[in-house]
Amino acid sequence: MRRALLAITGLAAGTTALVVLKGSPGASQVATGERSPVVPAGSDPAALPGVAPTPDPSDPALSARATPGGRQSPTGRAGADAPRPAAPAPTTSAPRSTLRTVSGPQVTYEYGTLSVQITLSGTRIVNATGIGMPQSGQSGRRSDDVQATYSGTSGEVVRKQSADLDTVSDATATSEAYQRSLRAAIDRAR
Amino acid sequence: MTYQDTWAAGRRTGTTPRHGGRPAAPVSPTPAPPRRGPGGRRALALLFWAGLVAAVLPWWLDTPAGSMKDTGDLLTAAGRITGLVAGYLLLVQVLMMSRLGALERWVGGERISRLHRDVGATLLVAVLAHLSLLLVAYAEADEQSVLGEVGVLLRDYEDLLSAFVAAGIMVLVGLTGIRAIRTVMPYELWYHLHLASYAALLLGFGHQFSNGAQLHSPGPVRTGWIAAYLLVLAALLWGRVVAPLHFNLRHRLRVADVVAESPDTISIYLTGRRLNQIDMLGGQYFRWRFLARGCWWQSHPFSLSAAANGRWLRLTVKVVGRHTADLRDLDPGTRVWAEGPSGTFTAAHRTKERALLIAGGSGIAPLRAMLEELPPGAALIYRARTPADVLMHPELDWLAQARHTSVWYVIGSRDDPGPRQVMSPDGLRRLVPDVARRDVYLCGPAGLVEESVRALRAAGIPRRQIHLATFEL
Known part of the structure; x- marks a missing residue:
């Protein structure tokens, strides 16, 4: 029994030590310094290249989680680390979690060329969008379908936090090209 | 005198x-x-600690330094760590009960059961910490009451209902492990509750992947975690099914005679085939299952009371309960199912x-x-x-x-x-x-x-x- 008590104490102490080591502000300087581009969460996400305007431009990280219904699809939030912003509005000068953007490679497919750009907060994907997709005619409709299903702060990418997406019906080639670029982007980001 | x-x-x-x-x-x-030196035991201990580090390492690598800004983040992080530790300890717990020959001979059944109890207590605390830390963290993030958040988790999250059931089973098993409670409850109830912990292993499996930050996305971590589960299941199958089957088909033990040693002690002599090829030492024990009416469903550990001699095995048993009393009436020729040999008491x-x-x-x-x-x-x-x-x-x-x-x-x-x-x-x-x-x-x-x-x-x-x-x- 003494050993069990020791083990439980060790568990508590170990967990605390790990959290403290990771959470120490000293380490955060190093972490943010090595990531680029570093964009403060409070800035206008529209300024980020390739990031589609979000419903709540004041804080995309938050809006990704808090949709009008009050919540995202649960697996999305739990699926990855989600450093939670402390306040809903960027009024405080306290350090906020940083956003970074990562682009996937250009993927050429039947109807054109696309690349996927994802925005991450920590390791969590908070936004995704396809760039350079054909806009006209039948291919444009496919592009729109895929964009509507996958992209955005409440799209399937953000919900699933992975490149394993359901293929959009009647837009298989576009879906696959999107997923390929997305997978590379995620690999690059992590 | x-x-x-x-x-x-x-x-x-x-x-x-x-x-x-x-x-x-x-x-x-x-x-x-x-x-036999303590080398094998030390290697296993090393393996255990290495596994523990490997279980928590993904969290460490996945979490950017300084990414935790408020209490909610800290709680979430602690919840994740305890969750990973709990998942690992659960596997260790099941592995320890797999009766794998190497474990039984290197660590010994008696030490294993003491470790099992201690690790079990730690596991219970880890599971409860994991559950309550994440519950509080998520409730804060969703601006819900804790109880309201329980409802949200159960309703909206994949596999969390089964995870809650698994936690409930573990709490029950843990409580019945407390000596005072265990002694007053019937052995059968305790036994069946412990069997239910296999269900906890399976029920708790899903939520680790559908909701676990470190295990959700495919990659080496997820593969490794699944591999660990498969390994433990394989060990369980080997130690509990394949190895005993092989042993018993090979040696086909039968009761040869039951002899009274004293008014309340009996010796059971067993014969079988190829007894000289059993690799056993004096002081080791087998888990015996006597395939006679009323006895077959119970398996009990009894030590051998004579060293290997190639002709017969003998176990000496004190009559203390119903099962041991029934053993007095075993007929010669009764088949015996044995699992072992186990123990480091040699x-x-x-x-x-x-x-x-x-x-x-x-x-x-x-x-x-x-x-x-x-x-x-x-x-x-x-x-x-x-x-x-x-x-x-x-x-x-x-x-x-x-x-x-x-x-x-x-x-x-x-x-x-x-x-x-x-x-x-x-x-x-x-x-x-x-x-x-x-x-x-x-x-x-x-x-x-x-x-x-x-x-x-x-x-x-x-x-x-x-x-x-x-x-x-």
Whole structure:
């Protein structure tokens, strides 16, 4: 029994030590310094290249989680680390979690060329969008379908936090090209 | 009353007996088995710690430094760590109960069950911490009450309902493991609850992948985690099904005879095929299942009471309950299903050349088997309440002579002055002057073992030289 008590104490102490080591502000300087581009969460996400305007431009990280219904699809939030912003509005000068953007490679497919750009907060994907997709005619409709299903702060990418997406019906080639670029982007980001 | 065995009266170990007659056999008939050092056990301990680090490492690597800004983040992080630890410990718990031959022979069933209890307590705390930390963290993030958040989790999250059920099972199993509760509840209920912990393993599986931050996305971590599960399942299958099946099909044990050793103790002799090929040592035990009416569904560990001789196996059992009472009526020819051999309570695990054995009542059985394999010069102290409780007296006397063993029978109740004097640090030192340089093997009722360990520690015997065999926890 003494050993069990020791083990439980060790568990508590170990967990605390790990959290403290990771959470120490000293380490955060190093972490943010090595990531680029570093964009403060409070800035206008529209300024980020390739990031589609979000419903709540004041804080995309938050809006990704808090949709009008009050919540995202649960697996999305739990699926990855989600450093939670402390306040809903960027009024405080306290350090906020940083956003970074990562682009996937250009993927050429039947109807054109696309690349996927994802925005991450920590390791969590908070936004995704396809760039350079054909806009006209039948291919444009496919592009729109895929964009509507996958992209955005409440799209399937953000919900699933992975490149394993359901293929959009009647837009298989576009879906696959999107997923390929997305997978590379995620690999690059992590 | 304290008296020394008449055969070996006044005999110091290794000297010629004074009573004349045939001198003790100069050569031991069976050589002592080679030592098995603690290497295997240490390797397993190392593996355990390495696994623990490997379980938490993904979190460490995945989490950017300084990414935790508020209490919610800290709680989430702590919840994730405890979750990973709990997942790992659960696997360890199941693995420890897999009866894998290597585990049973390197660590020993008795030590495993003590570790299982301690790790179990830690696991329970880890699971509860994981659950409550994340619950509070998510509730804060969703601006819900904690109870409201429980509803949200159960309703909206994949696999969390089953995870909650798994946690409930673990809490129940953990509570019934507490000694006070366990002793008042029927064994069957306890047993079936423990069986349910396999369900906890499966029910808790899903949510780790659908909701676990480190395991959700495909990659080496997820693959490794699944591989660990598969490995444990394979070990379980091997240790519980394949290995016993192989053993029993190979040796086909049957009851040969049931012999009364004393009014309340019986010896069961078993025969079978290829008995000379069983790799077993005196002091080890098997889990026996006697395939007779009313007995077949229970499996109990009993030590062998004779070393391997290639012709028969013998186990000696004290009749204490219904099951053991039924064993008296076993018919010759009854099939026996055995799992084993297990245990590190053997001559091969000695650390010194000489040994002191202390037996209490029917605890003599494994020591009697071990006596045949210990190097000459061992000493045996046999505690029994009355002279009638002394089992296998003639055999012990024969062994004392053949293997240069001093035997002391210490008769009387625990509070009699004789036994009290012998079982004190001074008494032990007087009886066996070099006791501190011996391995001490203890087998008997929990009270005697506890008391003896205290006396032995006071007499200056290092803990690693004390070997215990108690099945009561």
